[in-house]
Amino acid sequence: MNAFDVVGIGNAIVDVISSADDSFLDLMGIEKGIMQLVERQRGEMLYAAMKDRVQAPGGSVANTLAGLGNLGLRTGFIGRVHDDALGRFYARSMEEDGTAFVNPPVAGGDLPTSRSMIFVSPDGERSMNTYLGISSELGPDDVADDVAGAARILFLEGYLYDKPSGKEAFERAARLCRGAGGKAGIALSDPFCVDRHRDSFRHLVRDLDYVIGNRHEWESLYQTDLSSALEQAAADSGLVVCTRSGEDVILVQGDETARVPVRRVVPVDATGAGDQFAAGFLYGYATGQSLETAGRMGCAAAAEVIGHFGARPETDLKALFRREQLI
């Protein structure tokens, strides 16, 4: 029996969250609604400018694992934090959220634990400014055989391709998992990330077992409109999932297509919507649900997280799924 139902690998990031209106974003030169990588100095400047900031564990794939841990699956996260206050907070929080943080915080070195300064606008949009710190050093040595090789399902973060060592870690993890008979898939992360790594990601769609992305990411990947992009993706990949903020989610596996309706609501904070969609979907995938049920689980988990600040669920997702008659 595998030690883990789902193992994820990605950037281990502490989120620092505060509210800000559009004029503040303009003043600070922050592009609304995307994730921008920032240098340490700019990160410190933005941190200092945040009013009533709240600190929470984040990181895209790690957020998904927290959702899966909440749902009772056996989960592990491969990430890299420094042995500083933020890093110890992060490792402890992952464990408290039900996910094994398999690599201990790293002592020594200059780079601190990663943090993302996230500004939430009154319309619920989030603008993320991430200083990668020690996470930029995540590499193949962080990927243990008895973690990636012991996963039934592996979930990989597209953002890792931004650093050569992250890419090597990603590829080693996928090799170990699939070599031991597990399934590996990727979250495309964001359209700019797709733009930076288009050729590599096109290969991954062909090589991996499932791919999750939103409409902008799929359009960027194939540089065409959504329906042509999904047609190509379905021909390339075993299982394709496309979220479309506020519109039906589309899931395609071989000849089967499911469309899952989404209730349109104004988010309190959109941070983590895609991550929790992935958690609900992967719970369905791991427990052998139909495409449609897995998609509905994704939508339910995403709807929960956008109803409050922060990128991780605050309620019992299994109870939520029961109420929605999904389990």
Ligand SMILES: OC[C@H]1O[C@H](O)[C@H](O)[C@@H]1O
């Ligand atoms: O997807 C949301 C996450 O992306 C960024 O990596 C932040 O850490 C945030 O928690």
